[in-house]
Amino acid sequence: MKKFMVAAVQMDTQNDKAANWQQMGAFIDEAAAKGAQLVAFPEVVNILSEEPQYAETIPGPTTALLAEKARAHHIWIHGGSISEVNPEGTRTYNTTVLINPQGEIAARYSKLHNFDMTLPDGSSVRESARKEPGHEIVTVKTELGHLGFAICYDMRFPELFRLMRLEGAEIIFLPANFTMPTGKDHWEAILRTRAIENGCYIVAPNQVGQKEQFVAYGNSMIVDPWGTVIARASDKPSVILAEIDLEYLADVRRRNPSVENRRIDVYALQRKQ
Numbered sequence: 501m502k503k504f505m506v507a508a509v510q511m512d513t514q515n516d517k518a519a520n521w522q523q524m525g526a527f528i529d530e531a532a533a534k535g536a537q538l539v540a541f542p543e544v545v546n547i548l549s550e551e552p553q554y555a556e557t558i559p560g561p562t563t564a565l566l567a568e569k570a571r572a573h574h575i576w577i578h579g580g581s582i583s584e585v586n587p588e589g590t591r592t593y594n595t596t597v598l599i600n601p602q603g604e605i606a607a608r609y610s611k612l613h614n615f616d617m618t619l620p621d622g623s624s625v626r627e628s629a630r631k632e633p634g635h636e637i638v639t640v641k642t643e644l645g646h647l648g649f650a651i652c653y654d655m656r657f658p659e660l661f662r663l664m665r666l667e668g669a670e671i672i673f674l675p676a677n678f679t680m681p682t683g684k685d686h687w688e689a690i691l692r693t694r695a696i697e698n699g700c701y702i703v704a705p706n707q708v709g710q711k712e713q714f715v716a717y718g719n720s721m722i723v724d725p726w727g728t729v730i731a732r733a734s735d736k737p738s739v740i741l742a743e744i745d746l747e748y749l750a751d752v753r754r755r756n757p758s759v760e761n762r763r764i765d766v767y768a769l770q771r772k773q
Contacts, residue, residue, distance in 0.1 A: 504644055506671075506701075507536035507741045509580075510720040510733040512709035517547050517554075521565055523737070528566075531739045532573035538644060541580030542705040542720070543594070543652050543677040548712060550630050555583040555592040558608060567603035574601045576644060580675040580705065581611065581651050591632040596649055596675060598640065606642065609649035610634030613657055627653075637663055645670045645746055648700070652676040655690050655704075658697065665698040665759060670749055672700050677707040683717025688729065696727035699753040701744055708735060725752040 509527045513520050524545065531539045546562045547554050556562055566577045577599040584595040594611040612635075614628040637660060639648040648669030654660055655674055664672060672694070678687055687706070695702045701724055708718035720733040722742040731742040753759070 502747050503743060503745050504537040505535045505741055506703055506722065506744050507531035507534070507539045507739050508703055508705040508720045508722055508731065508733070509539060509541050510705060510708050510718060510736075510738050510740070511542055511545060511580075512716075512737045513542070513544055513546070513548055513707060515548050515712075517561075520546050521562070525565060525569060527737075527739055528569040528573065528575075528577065531741070532575055534739070534741055536575065536739075536741055538576040538578065540578035540673055540703050540705050541675060542707045543581045543675040544583070544707065545580030545675070546582050550583055550592065552583075552585075552590055552592055555585045557585050558582075558595060558597060559605065563597055563599070563605065566597070566599045567605075570599045570601055571603040576600060576606075576642070578673050578675070578703075584610070586632050589632060591628075591630060593632050593634065594651055595634075596651060596673070598642075598647065598649075600642070607638055607640040607647070607649065609636075609638040609651070611651035611654060612637070612660065613653050615653045637667070639664050639667045639669045641668070645744065648672040650674045652678065655694065658694070661694045661698050661700070662759075665700060669698075670700060670746060671744060672698075672702050674702060674704040675706075676704060677711070678717045680715040680717045683719065687717055687719060688721065691721055691723050692727040692729065695723040695725055696756075697758065699725045699749065699756060699759065701725060701749065706733075708733070708737060725749045 648664035
């Protein structure tokens with residue numbers, strides 16, 4: 501399909517699964533009524549808490565809701581991300597799924613990169629203490645185009661996006677729960693850069709509002725392959741839509757052949773003597 505409408509849903513997820521599910525269903529209905537053929541959600545879409553007791557299996561109740569809505573509207577749904585049960589340990593996965601119009605899981609991806617850092621005061625943040633990282637890069641060919649998947653902190657790793665492009669990705673989804681301090685300085689800059697350097701559409705639904713430990717930045721975006729922000733949410737839960745045009749994408753790639761002009765013959769780390 502050369503052209504279609506995609507919707508990015510900006511949510512204010514809290515620690516009430518039933519309320520979050522209700523909002524998800526209503527946003528899907530709204531997006532479908534506006535003509536969206538694919539609806540994408542943000543990270544931690546069904547509940548904020550990362551406590552293991554709130555994790556779900558896949559398939560499970562959240563993916564069942566998405567499958568029901570996909571069948572009802574005959575649309576594709578990108579499920580943001582949920583905390584997925586890890587049968588081999590206590591650390592849960594941060595996983596996204598793609599549901600096809602028949603309600604089937606067409607792809608799934610678990611976040612590769614954990615946010616671990618030591619702060620200037622000596623304290624540390626260790627997402628790896630709670631989350632099991634994924635183990636593979638995921639892209640999938642669909643009737644809408646070749647899709648790729650990343651989640652939140654993954655956006656800071658250009659290698660991931662380049663490898664998805666080399667595998668054929670045309671549209672990359674980046675659900676997030678990005679904070680206000682880093683969001684205002686880095687969110688748009690990184691998203692536009694990933695779109696430009698790979699000639700891809702970037703669909704980035706973000707959380708918004710006061711969370712347990714920070715304020716989420718909002719500003720969900722859809723960025724075209726030239727790096728133009730073609731849809732942006734404000735500071736409230738909402739649905740934004742934009743047209744995906746794969747003929748335009750092909751034209752941008754012809755005009756900016758940087759991927760083809762790479763010097764892979766010299767791209768290797770060299771130790772200086």
